[in-house]
Each structure stands twice: as C-alpha cells, then as structure tokens.
Amino acid sequence: MIKNYLKIAWRALIRSKVYSSINIVGLSLGLAACMLIVLYVGHEYSFDKFHENADNIYMAETELTFGKDPIYIPYMGYSKGPESKQSIPSIEDCLRYKESFESVTIKNAAAPSLKFSEDKFAFADPNFFDFFSFTLLQGNKDHVLDNPFSVVVSQRAAEKYFGSKDPVGEVFLYNDKYRFTVTGISKNTPSNSSVDFDFVASISSMESMEEYNESITNDYDDFTTYFSLKSSADPTLVETSLLSNNGDQQDKGNDVNKRYLLKPLTSLHFGKNFDNSRYIKIFPLVAILILLLALVNYASLSTARSTTRSKEVGVRKVLGARRKAIAIQFFLESSLYTVISFVVGYFLCISLQPFFFGLLDIQMDNSFLYAPQMLLSLGILLIITIVLAAIYPAILLSAYRPIVVLQGKLSKQNGGAGVRKFFTVFQFGISVVLIICAIVIDRQMYFFRHADTGVDRENIVMLPFSSDAGKHAIPFEDEIQSIPEVVQSSMGILPLYKGFNMMSVKSTNSDEMIFLPTLTVDENFISLLGLKWEIPPVDSLFFKDQKTAAIINKTAIEKLNLEGNPIGQKINGQYEIDGVLKDFNYSSLHNKVEALCLFIKKSNDAISPWGKRGGVIYAKIAPKSNIPSTIQQLKTVYEKYERENPFEYHFLNDAFDAQYKAEDRLAKIFSAFTGFAILIAMMGLFGLATFIAVQRRKEIGIRKVLGASIKDVTALLSIDFLNLVVFAILIASPVAYWLMGQWLQNFAYRISISWWMFALAGTGTLLIALLTISFQAIRTATTNPTKSLRTE
Known part of the structure; x- marks a missing residue:
C-alpha cells in the first residue's frame, strides 16, 4: 500500500512540474538557511563539551571590589x-x-x-x-x-x-x-x-x-x-x-575586598567572546522564521492546488476509501517533497558553508559537520519539517466531502482562499520585518564608522614593538619620522581601541575607592590624534615632571569628585593634574565615555615604559600618499630595530571598526537571510499567481472578448495580491519599530529610527511583489482568449 502511495506521489510531482519545482526549491532554500544557522549556533554552544569531565571543570575568577x-x-x-x-x-x-x-x-x-x-x-x-x-x-x-x-x-x-x-x-x-x-x-x-x-x-x-x-x-x-x-x-x-x-x-x-568565583568550563566561551554571545539567541529565531516562511510557502501552494485534487478524493471516498487512508497518502506525498527538499537543502548548505562562515569570520572544523550531535540535530530538523509540512495538506485534503466535491460546489467555498491570504500576509510581513531590521542595523553600523568620536583616526598606522626596540626609542622614532610620507609620530604602551590599564584611586574628599582607566603615551599623542582641550595646561611644556604629571578628560572631573579648577589638584595625593581634555571615545560606542587619565612620558626618557615592556608607535601618513610604499618603508625601519619579532601593523580605523564585530556579523546575517526570505516569498507569490491565473482563465477569456485590455486584465490579477502585501507592510512596520527600538537601547550612541526606513522597505516590497505578479499576469493577459474559452 505504501509503495502504491509513493508511486502516486511521484506521478503527481512529475505531472505538476511548476508547482513541484516551486515547492521543492522554496523548501530547500529555507532548510539550507536553517541548517547553516543550526551549524553556527550548535558550534557556539558546543564549546569545551568534548572534554570527558567538562561538567565538573571550573575556572577560578578573582573578584576585586574597590568601594x-x-x-x-x-x-x-x-x-x-x-x-x-x-x-x-x-x-x-x-x-x-x-x-x-x-x-x-x-x-x-x-x-x-x-x-x-x-x-x-x-x-x-x-x-x-x-x-x-x-x-x-x-x-x-x-x-x-x-x-x-x-x-x-x-x-x-x-x-x-x-x-x-x-x-x-x-x-x-x-x-x-x-x-x-x-x-x-x-x-x-x-x-x-x-x-x-x-x-x-x-x-x-x-x-x-x-x-x-x-x-x-x-x-x-x-x-x-x-x-x-x-x-x-x-x-x-x-x-x-x-x-x-x-x-x-x-x-x-x-577598602579592597577579594573573593573567588568558579566559572563552569562550558560557559567560558561566551564570557571570553562577548562578540559571539551578544546576539547568539537571535540567530535561532531567524532560522525559525526562514523555515516557517518555506513551510508557509509550501502549505499555501498545497491549499491552492487542493481544488485540482478534490475530485480524486471524492471518487476514492465514494469507492470506499477511509479518511485515514487518504490522509496517509497525502502525508506520504508531502513527506516525499520534504525529503527531496531536505537532500537538496543539505547539499546547498554544504556548498554555502565555506562562504557563509568566511563572511562571518568564523573558523569551524569540517569534522564538526559530521559530528554525531550535528547529525542528530539535522535528523530532528528533518522530522519536524516533515510533520509541519505534511500534516496540514493531509488533514485538509482528506476532509473533503464527496457529495460537495462531485457536485462542483467546492470552488465556491472560501475557506482555502482565506488561508492563502493569511499565508501571503504572513510571508510578506516577515520579509518586511527583516528588511526594516537590516536597514536599521546597516545605518547603525554606518553611524559607528562615521561618528565624531573626538579622535582623528584617518591614515594612522599602529606598529607594535617589543622592549628591544623600545630601548632605542629616540633613533627608532626619529627614523620613522624621517620617512617623507609620515607627518607625525607618537608612542604609547597600548594600541588605542585594544585596551587600557586601570588604576585604583580615592575620589577627592572621600575614602571611596574607584577604578580609573589610564593610558601611558608620549607628548605627541594628543596633537597626533587631534584631541581637544577643555582646560589647556598653563605651561605649554606640561609634561615637565614625568613621574607625577597627569592629564584627565572632562568626565574624570566628576568621577574624581574634583571641585573648582582641577589644574594643580592631585590624584591619590601623588599625580598632579596639568590639563583637562574634552571627552573622546577611547573605547566602543556601546557605552558612554568614561573617565580617563593620561600619563605623559617622554620618548627620550631613559626609563620610559616602552623600554621596559615594549609598546606601539603611531605614525600619521600624509593624505594621498602611496600607502603600500609607505608601509614598506616603515617595515624597513622597524626591522632595523626589531630583529626578532616579525613586522605587524594595524590602521587605527580598522582597530576602531573591529569593536563592532558582533553588530557587523548581525548585519551580514540579516542581509543574507533577508534575501532568502524575499526569494521564498517571491516564489510563493509566483506560484499563487500562476494558480489563480489558471483558475480564472475562462473569466479572463470572456473579459478579453468583451473588450478588456491587457492593462485591465493585469490590474485584475494584481490588485488582490498587492492589497495583501500592503496589509502585511502595515502590520510588520510597528513590529519592526519595536524590535529595533529595543535593539538600539544597547548603545549609548545610536541613530533615530526614521520614517524613510519604513517607506524604503515598503516600496521595495511592493515593487518586488508587483514584478513577481506582473510576469504571470501579463503572460495570462496576452493569451489568445479562444484557447481559454475552448478549455474544459
């Protein structure tokens, strides 16, 4: 019996090539997208679980509390x-x-x-x-x-x-x-x-x-x-x-308290890689939405085509077939579609996997693709997809009453049409939400990269060096400065945007201990980065005393509880404040500018910190310079003083952008899967438009005989679908607005959600829908009406 059902299913698949192709391709795309995210999320959550005793291993963490x-x-x-x-x-x-x-x-x-x-x-x-x-x-x-x-x-x-x-x-x-x-x-x-x-x-x-x-x-x-x-x-x-x-x-x-905490080994990955963990819970949601779109696409076409199979069901019921047997037949038929789609989707996933993980800058062992837990996850995904894809068509088709079907009254019922309208609204609603989210994320990323952070980052190269080169700081920096394309240079302990030191201090007139971020740099750092003075030093040679001079930013005045003019006041009774800088973003824009203290050290100081532990040299390159040639000259000088460590360099702009890897990854995933969603929705809409055109071919033939133009027929077939798309846009827009409003709360500095973002997403969606429908509508409108009227 099952063999017979599978034969019928295969014949139905071959007989309706257009609908079968749309169903299989749409479901394959959804499954491939879902598999890619399952691989990524599964890999992230599998960290360190391969150790035999992983559940009993902990890492000790020291908590220090100052105030x-x-x-x-x-x-x-x-x-x-x-x-x-x-x-x-x-x-x-x-x-x-x-x-x-x-x-x-x-x-x-x-x-x-x-x-x-x-x-x-x-x-x-x-x-x-x-x-x-x-x-x-x-x-x-x-x-x-x-x-x-x-x-x-x-x-x-x-x-x-x-x-x-x-x-x-x-x-x-x-x-x-x-x-x-x-x-x-x-x-x-x-x-x-x-x-x-x-x-x-x-x-x-x-x-x-x-x-x-x-x-x-x-x-x-x-x-x-x-x-x-x-x-x-x-x-x-x-x-x-x-x-x-x-x-x-x-x-x-x-006023220092210390205690020890134990962190489970299996949770360390997300603690060490906050970029990976920040949005990890969003990706399964995207996978579910994409899979739902594919399943809805399948169910929508199945309900649309149900009228063409109704007489088959009616005849079989009259001949004695029970509803259970008919339901099993259509369940197996849908299962066949799903299995074929799953196999195609799996090979599509394997083909896209290098590109996808390369795009996200993620390394993954190929062996992980075939790990037992991943194969089990994919097996569960297949079973869930089969059940969700097959159960609705099986219930719907097996429920037809033979008398109604054989009397030809089924086409007058509107239940199927109502379901198809809901599916269309759902598909395009999800697509619109994803499009708006992608636009907002893209604009926030653009804002990050072009915001005025108070730092001139253009054409600045950072060259890390060891203490060996740091012991020759004067000739090293002089030779860097002698390169014609280098207009200015500076030295520091740490590369900007890649960390800072911390110092515990007591706020003024209080015994409360606080942590104060610090940077140790030379006297050229402020001018090289274009930092602005809030209160400039009284003496232009403000770095006169290397051991006790300090520069703070504006926020530090409040943090340190300083009163009046801070110039000349001391931090911890030791470091004298010689000047105050305007606030500038020395770390990510996720957070507001915090207090900062700069310790200024001369490059020619015999006991300079970079002579003890190494550091980084900042070289500002003149605009319109030949960058590759300049980098080669920097390498030549570097290798003269740094004989052991290979030459490495980083542009300051790149270091700034690297702080937003998580958001960049989120933007790429939304862009990629928004494309998947739109393509699946287009395929579903095309299939429905094709079905409606076939269903109304006699009506269209009569209208053309009575004088209707191609434009009239195209509008007739398009208007109902476009109304559904407009309705989807109206529902999706407030949902997207709320979601993106919540997401933007994660940033101290953020864009405003503007009306044009919704207008752009809505207009784009309408154009996509119109192009999809118009292709089939125009094709139907140009058909010779005599052929339509001659068709039984």
Missing part, C-alpha cells in the same frame, strides 16, 4: 591552585595554565630561517593532557611536560617548522633566549575549544625565565587556574572554601 566598583580577573596566584587542591576535599584536581604575555618569536634552532611570531604559546602543569581531553599523537601524556623547557607542539606547528620530519627531540628557540625541547605532538585543538594552543610548555620553565619570575615569586594573580570538582561537590561551597583557604581577603586600609 562600589568590582572588577573580575580570570586568574589566581601561582601557588594558590595547588594549595587549594591539598586543603579542600571537594577538589579532585587542579591545573595552572598561562598564556604568553604577547606574541613570541619561535625559531627552529637547526634551521634559523624558520622563524615566526606566535600568539598561541602557553605554559601548563604536567597533568595538562590528563586534565583536558586533547589528543596526544606522540609522547607519553603523563610525562611530556615533566621537565623544565619541554614543549608539546600541535600538528600544524610541527608541519610549519619541521615539515614531514619527526619533531620529537628537536629544539625551539623562544625569543632567541630559551631553548625548548619538543617532547610530544598533539592533535590540533578543535575549533570549539576555548583553550587554544600551538605550543604548550612545562610551567616549571617559567621559574627560570626572567619575564615571569616576578609573578611567581610574588604570587601575583596572573595564572589561569582550573579545578576539577568531585561529582558530588557544590561549587558555591568550594568558592567559600577558596576564600577561607587563602586567608583574610580584605585590606581595610585600601
């Missing part, structure tokens, strides 16, 4: 992890993990030309490969990190430095100072791992490295510390034990 302002540091002291493991019974194991401060230069000792800058170098306890479930391809996981200056490399690092040669036993040079011996090779870390490394060295090596000796000796909170708890342990009680285990955590003199 009312808490800050969170994802580290503990060097000794605190092992001590806690010994004294707290609920802790089963402990692991210390330390990523390198900055990019390090790694060199193959046997082939010095194989030298690269690496930013995935870390140190870990010997139990690293027992604690985590990373695969060790060579080496004994219990002993590969036992000895100082031993290192395990990833597959990609082994191939990069040694090619096909076995690297075990070979030697690496770390910053041309320390020799590390390769003791093992690990499989590349999965793309859904928050712990990512190419080199993991024994943590005991750090005791002999001057860069880290101070952190270890003074037990600074510098080490990422993971705890594996017993399955019966209560993390909250362990947090309390960590606090008591590490002594009195309150420094009453400085």
